[in-house]
Amino acid sequence: MAEAIEGKWEDLAGRQELRGRRVRVIILGKSGTGDGDPWLKSLQAWADSHEPVGHQVDDSRESIYSGTVDDPR
Numbered sequence: 001m002a003e004a005i006e007g008k009w010e011d012l013a014g015r016q017e018l019r020g021r022r023v024r025v026i027i028l029g030k031s032g033t034g035d036g037d038p039w040l041k042s043l044q045a046w047a048d049s050h051e052p053v054g055h056q057v058d059d060s061r062e063s064i065y066s067g068t069v070d071d072p073r
Contacts, residue, residue, distance in 0.1 A: 005012065012018065
């Protein structure tokens, strides 16, 4: 029988009684934690200052360490 359990991911992921069970995760929204974190704010500002890449990027391990980069610039 299905059972609804709500909580923060960090709290639920460590619960022993949930180990080995099938689960479905539904994101209900952001919690207030982390909104005031200066590191997160600076990371978001950095990401916002860069244009999205308009082409597919091969970020596989093989392409990263092959020594050849398909850079369209």
